[in-house]
Amino acid sequence: MSAQPLAVSIALAWRQLQREFRLPEYLVLLFALVLSVAAVTSVGFFANRVERAMSAQAATLLAADAVVSSPQEITDDLSDLAVANSLTTTTVTEFPSVVLNEAGDTALVSVKSVGDQYPLRGEVRLSDVLYAPDYAATAVPGKGEVWIDPRLAGSLELSVGDPLALGELEVTVAAFISFEPDRAGDVFQMAPRLIMTDNDLIDSGLLGDGSRARYRLLVAGEDNAVDRFEQQVTDLDDANLRYQNVEQGRPAVRSALTNVRRFLGLAAAVAVLLSGAAVALAARQIAERDMDTSAVMRAMGASSKTVVRMVMLRLAVIAMIAAVIGSIIGFLAQFVLSALLARWFVTELPPPTFYPLIGGLSCAVLALAGFCFPAITKAVDAPVVRVLRRDLPVARPSVKLVIASGLAAMMALLWWLTQDFVLGAMLIAGTLAVTALLWLLSRGLIALGNRSKSPFLRRALEGIRRRPNSVSVQVAAYSVGLLALLLLAIVRSDVLDNWQQQIPEDAPNFFMVNVQPQEVDPVRSFLEERGVSGSTLYPMIRGRLQSINDTPIGEGGYEDEQARRMSERDFNLSFLATPRSDNKVVAGEWWPEDTTESLFSVEEEFAEETGIALGDTLHFKIADKTVSGVVSNLREVEWESFAVNFFVVGTPAALQAQPASFISSLYVAQDESGFVRDIVRNFPGVTVLEIGSMIERVTGILGRAALAVQYVFGFTLIAGVLVLIAAVLASRRERFHETAILRTLGASRKYLARSMSREFLMIGFLSGFIASSIAVLVAWGVVEYVMKLEYEFNLVLWITGIVAGIGGIWVAGYLISRPVLSQSPVSVIRSQS
Amino acid sequence: MTIIQAINLSKRVQAGDGPLTILDNVNLALNGGEAVAVIGPSGSGKSTLLSLLAGLDEPTEGEIHLLDQPLHQLDEDGRAAVRATQVGFVFQSFQLLPGLTALENVMLPLELTAQPDARSRAEQQLQQVGLSARQRHLPSQLSGGEQQRVALARAFVTRPRVLFADEPTGNLDRATGDAVVALMFDMRAEHECALVLVTHDQRLADRCDRVLTMQEGALS
Secondary structure (H helix, E strand, O other): OOOOOHHHHHHHHHHHHHHHOOOHHHHHHHHHHHHHHHHHHHHHHHHHHHHHHHHHHHOOOOOOOEEEEEOOOOOHHHHHHHHHOOOEEEEEEEEEEEEEOOOOOEEEEEEEEEOOOOOOOOOOEEEOOOOOOOEEOOOOOOOOEEEEOHHHHHHHOOOOOOEEEEOOEEEEEEEEEEEOHHHOOOOOOOOOEEEEEHHHHHHHOOOOOOOOOEEEEEEEOOHHHHHHHHHHHHHHOOOOOEEEEOOOOOHHHHHHHHHHHHHHHHHHHHHHHHHHHHHHHHHHHHHHHHHHHHHHHHHOOOOHHHHHHHHHHHHHHHHHHHHHHHHHHHHHHHHHHHHHOHHHOOOOOOOOOOHHHHHHHHHHHHHHHHHHHHHHHHHHOOOHHHHOOOOOOOOOOOHHHHHHHHHHHHHHHHHHHHOOHHHHHHHHHHHHHHHHHHHHHHHHHHHHHHHOOOHHHHHHOHHHHHOHHHHHHHHHHHHHHHHHHHHHHHHHHHHHHHHHHOOOOOOOOEEEEEEOHHHHHHHHHHHHHOOOOOOOOEEEEEEEEEEEOOEEOOOOOOOOHHHHHHHHOEEEEEEOOOOOOOEEEEEEOOOOOOOOOOEEEEEHHHHHHHOOOOOOEEEEEEOOEEEEEEEEEEEEEOHHHOOOOOOEEEOHHHHOOOOOEEEEEEOOOOOOOOHHHHHHHHOOOOEEEEHHHHHHHHHHHHHHHHHHHHHHHHHHHHHHHHHHHHHHHHOHHHHHHHHHHHHHOOOOHHHHHHHHHHHHHHHHHHHHHHHHHHHHHHHHHHHHHHOOOOOOOOHHHHHHHHHHHHHHHHHHHHHHHHHHHHOOHHHHHHHHO | OEEEEEEEEEEEEEEOOEEEEEEEEEEEEEEOOOEEEEEOOOOOOHHHHHHHHOOOOOOOEEEEEEOOEEHHHOOHHHHHHHHHHHEEEEOOOOOOOOOOOHHHHHHHHHHHOOOOOHHHHHHHHHHHOOOHHHOOOOHHHOOHHHHHHHHHHHHHOOOOOEEEEEOOOOOOOHHHHHHHHHHHHHHHHHHOOEEEEEOOOHHHHOOOOEEEEEEOOEEO
């Protein structure tokens, strides 16, 4: 006879599942899978929404078919070249500035001055009343008019028709911007947008030589013409020009989002990894039960195919249920994630698609296949003769097979979550190493406790001594979850707070940029009048490093991506005759004050990353000239001081003749509230940036990012609890037996309850102590050695970790083991016989 | 008519200090409707003999023919197919599936052979063993005697040609055991079913047509 019909297998599997689903090991299996799916889908749904937001804007991402950008003003030659290719063109200039309302309140804005044809692709959408239905703009702002971001309207209490001081101009708010096509790139938006017409740009006096502005030429037309234009721009071989088409998109944004997704994905992966351990432990319990069931079924005449089918069907149903419940939880959880990170996004995120559900189901299936399948399939192969001889050794799957299949499933999941094989492998290795370390630590502490002569400690360790391996697994699993949460809590509160608190009270709180050479003396006088002293105005020249000695930048490549970006982008140079007291020369010598040589001083870390050495000749492209000089010294810079600093400083002989604007950092007392307003009124072209609010914003973003990751790590802690429950369940049969014997020998229920309670208190204390102490040690290391700040030990957090360990483990362990106490010893001993 | 024939049957297993012979060159024949008891001390190989005759295990050497099927040549699925239709079992530890009710346990062998009237036949069989009122109960809600009666109902529900019983009263008190044995023999008679009974209980063995004694893996 071949296998029984499929319908028979389905009916039997369904019936078995209905009954057995209430068993704790099935519940642990289901919860562990639900947790994995929830962790994966919450991140998946969130990433999906962000990606959809980006895709929706891809078509109009550049507001053109291609863009040429430059730190220098776009020359007529380049525009003519585009027109010669029958391309439509327009220009966009972006720069930061400060505006004032009628009441004299100021705000930093990101100004975008646009040509008449803007945008060439897509549309700007406006509204006349905040958050009212929007409409497509039919032209650019008129002369004397601006369109503003609703955020600016909020902060300066502006309505349409209100006046604003912008540089030397007084402009009127003509509309609120509800959508701006080429804004999609600014995911990490710092300042609200203000759009003005190019026709007002010169009159505003906002731009001068060396101003920090970005110039763009937007082009649109036939594909062939755009391609031809791209080739011609490339042939110009101008290091200042950067060509970008829609396909190239915004790599920086994509990369930032990929990193966010990857980071959240990693947090979810740790939860999946721990849940996998719970799945494996629960599967072992289920497999042992299945061995008996399978043997009876086969004795009754079920074919092995029928038994396998039943197992597969049961697992499939469990996977489906877990996928559905987990996905619903994941879907709800992603709203919290989106809310936590909402401030990063300019536009509202679109609703997610159902695509992440595939990921959720795959996660459940993979976790089952990897962590559960080896044990369950082995159960199917249990000898039929077990119906007669239950003393036959239990055939367990090889540990190597379980580990290998678990790791294979994890790798597949991690690849899906992070799209990075190496990162996935590193995470698995890291988690395993941390777990192994925690396991060793707990074994060590248990051994230490065993040597103790304290009767309390010895009695508390009674149960632990009997199951040292199982207890160590519980401690390690729970500690991993707790450790991850504590570390993030420390980053979110302690590390960021420590950093903020240790900024000196009189540290500069404003940057002043775009001060034109002719404004230097009047600005100095103004500052002196206002009692702001000690600030230096440094010349700032924008330049791009073209080559080191005779090697052009980019040739030979950089291993470090950041170094490549730093060396390839425009950056700010300055010149100084005498050395600064807050910069320390660490190699070479500072130049004589009256030197006529063209020399450079380079910040030491930048030099190291970009491969610049003493004696090298650097060639910079500044405006349309090449300036060269020899590196005469390397400097150490204290970036944390918030003083103005530069990667490269030259001798006056090298750089004085180049177009420059001036920059300064200054400390203005809190009560000088009118300072910014007065600066902007007196020097309309000068931009004042408040460092305090920037720090607040940066720490806010970091704090929220940490909170978002911590939120995902919440799944990890629950997974740790599940491993604990699974491990306690695994030892429950043994506990039943032990308790029955002890009760037969006269132990009271009260004594046994106390003994069990003590055991879980001790396991909880061990987990909490280990996790808390490691978290504090890591935080101390980061603050003292990475951030080079003074670490303040957070006793409350350390104790919270220990209490969380004790509370979590005691509640979970004691509740799971409680039924052991209520069983009659006779029934237990009988069932064991 | 011979329905079970064992020829030169041996079973050896690998023990810690070398191979261990559990059954040594056993020959046996059983006719249809005949009841045979196998008795002997613990470890003499009684249960191993039963497991081989029922096709639950494979011999190391020798032949077993069960209802003209050469069990020694069949794989596990082949033997399962024979068991599904021709054989019933009663075990010392009952071996009811804990997740299924009494009725579902009895229905199980019928469902495995896709019998359309599984429920009504199982209900009828439970009625025969006096457990109609307990058919929705799980094994854990039944006494030992009741569990063994469910096992009897399950064993006979497929109208088997042979019943294999391994210490069917081993987990029961004497009065309950006697009642179960009486029921088992009545049902066997009704179904004209052969019986292979492994027991320590001489009184029980005496109710069989023939008594075989196992001693150190051999029949004497």
